[in-house]
Amino acid sequence: MKLLRILILAFISVALLMGPSYAQEFITIEGEVTRVLKLSIKDLEKYPVAEIKIKDQKGEEHVYRGTALSVLLDSAGVTLGRNLRGENLTKYVLVTAVDNYQVVYSLAEIDPEFASNLVLLTTHVDGKPLPKGEGPFRLVNQIDKRHARWIREIRSIKVLFSK
Numbered sequence: 001m002k003l004l005r006i007l008i009l010a011f012i013s014v015a016l017l018m019g020p021s022y023a024q025e026f027i028t029i030e031g032e033v034t035r036v037l038k039l040s041i042k043d044l045e046k047y048p049v050a051e052i053k054i055k056d057q058k059g060e061e062h063v064y065r066g067t068a069l070s071v072l073l074d075s076a077g078v079t080l081g082r083n084l085r086g087e088n089l090t091k092y093v094l095v096t097a098v099d100n101y102q103v104v105y106s107l108a109e110i111d112p113e114f115a116s117n118l119v120l121l122t123t124h125v126d127g128k129p130l131p132k133g134e135g136p137f138r139l140v141n142q143i144d145k146r147h148a149r150w151i152r153e154i155r156s157i158k159v160l161f162s163k
């Protein structure tokens with residue numbers, strides 16, 4: 001009986017250490033980039049951390065942690081900052097999830113030199129990895145009052161020209 005208890009405890013500990021099992025473990029950043037990025041949660045740890053403390057749709061406050069999307073796009077060579085002008089301003093970011101849900105952001109609303117919005121590629125909420133069905137990656141942003149663009153289970157992030 002004691003052995004069984006130890007086995008069950010060991011199993012639970014291993015399951016907790018492994019974290020949630022996701023439908024997809026990585027995302028790609030592609031399209032109008034100079035370098036395609038394929039990122040897992042581990043890869044994202046190499047980038048600077050940013051947090052947003054914000055209410056969810058139910059009005060409950062949470063701390064979302066991840067990396068600013070602008071930092072990742074910059075690392076993929078996307079036109080931001082001084083290069084975000086002229087025809088580059090017609091580029092948009094198409095985000096696709098595992099369930100084929102899609103949302104669009106414009107580059108200008110992601111770029112901190114343009115907008116005071118923070119668009120965060122999150123991996124953690126309240127100190128824990130995003131739950132199954134939500135993670136490993138979810139976009140959260142400061143500005144939207146409705147959270148329909150807080151896209152869960154992201155599969156790809158594509159930068160595209162609108163013409």
Ligand SMILES: Nc1nc2c(c(=O)[nH]1)N[C@H]1C(S)=C(S)[C@@H](COP(=O)(O)O)O[C@H]1N2
Pocket residue numbers: 056057097098099101146147148149150151152153
């Ligand atoms: N992948 C994916 N993300 C999604 C959706 C979806 O259908 N699929 N629905 C969106 C909508 S319409 C809302 S309101 C929020 C709801 O977030 P919640 O489930 O955390 O409350 O998730 C958004 N993210």
Ligand SMILES: [Mo]
Pocket residue numbers: 147148
């Ligand atoms: Mo929604």
